[in-house]
Amino acid sequence: MTVTPVRYSERMETIAKRYFSYNEIHRTVSALAREILASGFEPDVTVAIGTGGFIPARILKTFLKKPILTVGVKLYNDDNQMGEGPKKVQWIDEVERKLRGKRVLLIDEVDDSRTTLAYCLRELLSHHPAEIGVAVLHCKDKAKCDQFPPEITRYWVGQHLQDIWVVYPWDAEDIDAHERNIQAMHLGAGSPASIPLA
Amino acid sequence: MTVTPVRYSERMETIAKRYFSYNEIHRTVSALAREILASGFEPDVTVAIGTGGFIPARILKTFLKKPILTVGVKLYNDDNQMGEGPKKVQWIDEVERKLRGKRVLLIDEVDDSRTTLAYCLRELLSHHPAEIGVAVLHCKDKAKCDQFPPEITRYWVGQHLQDIWVVYPWDAEDIDAHERNIQAMHLGAGSPASIPLA
Numbered sequence: 541m542t543v544t545p546v547r548y549s550e551r552m553e554t555i556a557k558r559y560f561s562y563n564e565i566h567r568t569v570s571a572l573a574r575e576i577l578a579s580g581f582e583p584d585v586t587v588a589i590g591t592g593g594f595i596p597a598r599i600l601k602t603f604l605k606k607p608i609l610t611v612g613v614k615l616y617n618d619d620n621q622m623g624e625g626p627k628k629v630q631w632i633d634e635v636e637r638k639l640r641g642k643r644v645l646l647i648d649e650v651d652d653s654r655t656t657l658a659y660c661l662r663e664l665l666s667h668h669p670a671e672i673g674v675a676v677l678h679c680k681d682k683a684k685c686d687q688f689p690p691e692i693t694r695y696w697v698g699q700h701l702q703d704i705w706v707v708y709p710w711d712a713e714d715i716d717a718h719e720r721n722i723q724a725m726h727l728g729a730g731s732p733a734s735i736p737l738a
Numbered sequence: 739m740t741v742t743p744v745r746y747s748e749r750m751e752t753i754a755k756r757y758f759s760y761n762e763i764h765r766t767v768s769a770l771a772r773e774i775l776a777s778g779f780e781p782d783v784t785v786a787i788g789t790g791g792f793i794p795a796r797i798l799k800t801f802l803k804k805p806i807l808t809v810g811v812k813l814y815n816d817d818n819q820m821g822e823g824p825k826k827v828q829w830i831d832e833v834e835r836k837l838r839g840k841r842v843l844l845i846d847e848v849d850d851s852r853t854t855l856a857y858c859l860r861e862l863l864s865h866h867p868a869e870i871g872v873a874v875l876h877c878k879d880k881a882k883c884d885q886f887p888p889e890i891t892r893y894w895v896g897q898h899l900q901d902i903w904v905v906y907p908w909d910a911e912d913i914d915a916h917e918r919n920i921q922a923m924h925l926g927a928g929s930p931a932s933i934p935l936a
Contacts (some may be wrong), residue, residue, distance in 0.1 A: 562760030566913040591806050594792040599908050601789055608789050609828050610808040629834075630807050636830075710797050715764040729805055 545573055549551055559721045565709065568698035569596055569675050571605030575696050576645070581673050583645035585638070589660055590630065592649035596677050600647060602685045609638060611663075615656050626659040639667040646672055650706060651679040651697070658686035665691055678706060745809060755903045763907065766896035767794055771801030773894050774843070779871050781843035783836070787803075787811055787858055788828070789846045790847035793908055794875050798845060807836060813854050822863035824857040832863050837865040844870055848904060849877040849895070863889055 576583075578738070582604055588597030590612040597608050611628035644664060651657055657674065664672055673694035682703040712718035774781075781804055786795030788810040795806050810828035842862060849855055853870065861871055871892035880901040886893070910916035 550802075562764075562907065563913050563917065566760075566907065566910065570911075570913070588792075590808065591796050594786075594808075595797045595807070595908075598789050598792045602909050602911060608792070608810065610788065610792075610810075612806065612808075614805075709760065709764065710793075711800050712764065713768075713800060715761050715768070719761065 552593075557707050557721070558701065559707045559718060559725055560709060561719065561722050562709045565596070565677060566599055569599040570603060572675055572677075572696055572698045573600055574677065576604065576673070579696075580693065581645075581671075581694055582643060583673065584642040585609055586645045586647055587611060587639075587660075587664065588647065589648040589656060592708075593647045595708075596649055596675075597647045600645075600675070604645070606645070611660060613656050613660060626656050639664060639669045642669050644669045644672045645675060647675045649677050649708065651676045651684075654686045654688070658688060661689055661692055664670035665689055680704075680706075755905050755918060755919070755923075756899065757905045757906060757919065757923055759920050760907045762874060763794070764797055767797040768801060770873055770875070770896045771798055774802065774871070774873060777868075777892065777894075779892055780841060781871065782840040783807055783856075784843045785809060786847055786863065787844065787846040791845045794847055794851060795845045798843075798873070801805075802843070804843070809858060809930075811842055811854050811858060824854050833855075837862060837867045840867050842867045842870045843873060843908075845873045846892045847906065849876050849882075850880075852882035852884045852886070856886060857885055859890055863887055878902075878904075 541596070560608070575627070583604065586597055586600060586604065586606050588594055588606045588608050588610045590610050594610065594689070597610075603606055610630065614627045646660060646664065648657060648660075657676070661672060661688055671694070672692060674688070674692060675696040675698075678701050679696045679697040679699075680701050680703050707721070709715065750777075758927060770862070779800065784795055784802065784804050784806045786792055786806050786808045788808050792808065795808075799806055808828065810864060812825045844855070844858060844862065846855060846858075859870060861873070869892070871894070872886070873894040875896040875898050877895040877897075877903050878899050905916070905919070907913065907916055915919060
């Protein structure tokens with residue numbers, strides 16, 4: 541009697557999620573790095589938004605060879621509910637000295653509602669950097685809850701996605717099951733929603 | 739006339755290096771997490787040593803579900819030469835409030851000379867945490883240049899390695915070439931030096 545809903549749930553998961561492998565992420569960061577370098581923007585420092593930006597930022601360092609500062613921002617409560625707004629978990633100490641007059645590249649994994657990115661940009665701009673560029677692995681093409689400050693004119697997106705459920709490899713409790721989900725997705729089990737727009 | 743030295747160089751690289759895939763790293767972190775959880779040590783917070791500890795720490799968060807603070811420590815100069823000692827690139831602001839009385843798990847990718855780990859442990863201990871445990875993906879079994887303070891009684895190693903050249907996936911300029919090197923290594927192109935001890 542309980543078999544049908546379980547199967548249904550499994551099928552929903554197959555349809556609704558887009559699984560990324562580490563190597564695919566690595567290739568996306570590599571392409572982002574080439575775009576950033578080709579643009580003529582030369583950051584002095586990368587600022588990674590934690591914890592989603594840690595892995596993209598560390599990979600990007602291989603190509604840009606710039607130091608990484610990190611900021612920790614929490615958009616959700618511990619029970620995974622949206623809080624009243626982003627909260628700082630960790631912020632850069634001696635920010636003034638580190639960012640004033642510097643060219644900063646802010647990096648995160650995904651531009652979803654844009655809330656966290658816009659919040660971080662306003663905070664960082666208050667410390668008078670020379671310029672801030674923004675890079676994300678993925679941008680979900682959807683209505684945004686916030687917008688970038690007008691000072692931000694450089695924005696790089698590794699890949700545009702529909703508003704789907706993105707599953708990053710670092711969130712996998714079983715990386716081998718994650719790989720099998722990727723294989724199943726590539727075999728056509730996914731709906732058009734799992735195909736990136738660009 | 740130049741063919742022979744190029745081939746020799748390629749062969750040397752095959753022999754001397756141990757390449758790790760992201761998925762292998764992920765499995766090692768998963769096993770580390772199981773050991774840490776089984777030990778009864780329940781950290782309040784993870785402190786990642788940047789930039790090598792960023793990726794292991796982010797993966798570990800999937801299993802331990804604890805916030806990550808980061809510290810940036812630079813052991814080498816920009817020209818990749820050993821400096822006079824570790825230098826702080828970023829340190830935790832409001833450290834006292836965040837670490838005093840807390841159970842801390844310090845994480846880095848490799849215990850090589852032990853210099854960076856020992857330095858960070860002394861710094862963190864000065865802020866009076868309740869306890870600090872240490873976890874690394876890899877420990878090179880070699881003479882160490884420094885030692886852990888006596889307060890440190892919990893130390894988890896994902897894998898012990900000989901004193902070989904470890905190549906992490908996040909350092910790959912070409913992740914597909916990195917994968918081919920892993921395949922070649924598994925096909926037996928590597929010497930015994932590339933086989934982990936445990």
